Amino acid sequence: DTEVTQTPKHLVMGMTNKKSLKCEQHMGHRAMYWYKQKAKKPPELMFVYSYEKLSINESVPSRFSPECPNSSLLNLHLHALQPEDSALYLCASSQERLSNQPQHFGDGTRLSIL
Amino acid sequence: DQQVKQNSPSLSVQEGRISILNCDYTNSMFDYFLWYKKYPAEGPTFLISISSIKDKNEDGRFTVFLNKSAKHLSLHIVPSQPGDSAVYFCAAKGDKAAGNKLTFGGGTRVLVKP
Numbered sequence: 613d614t615e616v617t618q619t620p621k622h623l624v625m626g627m628t629n630k631k632s633l634k635c636e637q638h639m640g641h642r643a644m645y646w647y648k649q650k651a652k653k654p655p656e657l658m659f660v661y662s663y664e665k666l667s668i669n670e671s672v673p674s675r676f677s678p679e680c681p682n683s684s685l686l687n688l689h690l691h692a693l694q695p696e697d698s699a700l701y702l703c704a705s706s707q708e709r710l711s712n713q714p715q716h717f718g719d720g721t722r723l724s725i726l
Numbered sequence: 727d728q729q730v731k732q733n734s735p736s737l738s739v740q741e742g743r744i745s746i747l748n749c750d751y752t753n754s755m756f757d758y759f760l761w762y763k764k765y766p767a768e769g770p771t772f773l774i775s776i777s778s779i780k781d782k783n784e785d786g787r788f789t790v791f792l793n794k795s796a797k798h799l800s801l802h803i804v805p806s807q808p809g810d811s812a813v814y815f816c817a818a819k820g821d822k823a824a825g826n827k828l829t830f831g832g833g834t835r836v837l838v839k840p
Contacts (some may be wrong), residue, residue: 715760715828717770
């Protein structure tokens with residue numbers, strides 16, 4: 613069982629819709645991450661939050677908007693996405709961003725843009 | 727420019743035998759290395775890690791070897807079991823100047839035959 617929970621598991625949306633992906637962890641981790649994974653490719657980092665503050669934005673288009681309401685929750689708000697944004701979106705957490713501790717991943721949200 | 731490479735996209739091994747997965751990297755500033763296993767429709771699961779100050783770390787059936795001079799690490803699974811069939815990603819963590827980000831290899835698909 614994964615200790616990082618992502619909802620929903622699947623999401624189909626049109627290019628004009630607004631939706632949000634949610635991620636929750638209760639391991640007391642202070643770093644949380646969003647990754648995008650396309651088929652047969654490794655995960656690509658999108659955003660990093662450390663102590664609820666955005667630390668890294670990997671030049672992600674503004675149609676993706678992250679939010680960290682508290683230390684256990686991480687959201688990814690989606691608006692006006694493109695078909696090429698269809699992918700598996702993974703959330704991860706680790707004890708702290710700078711420490712040599714593994715990141716633990718959720719099972720992801722599979723997003724399809726019509 | 728791929729900083730972490732897994733040159734074997736797939737590996738087939740008989741149950742009970744050893745699986746050896748290889749990973750090469752180019753950035754000498756990487757200081758922490760990890761292996762993840764991924765089943766279809768699930769997120770990556772952390773397997774084992776090694777700090778750059780060590781050359782070997784063992785956990786049950788899994789052993790990771792690090793050769794810093796060759797910028798090479800490997801994962802040994804012995805004995806291999808059918809449940810080990812999955813895609814395996816190696817990952818490397820950069821230093822503070824690189825934002826301590828994880829860089830993933832392209833993955834190796836392992837098939838363990840009964």
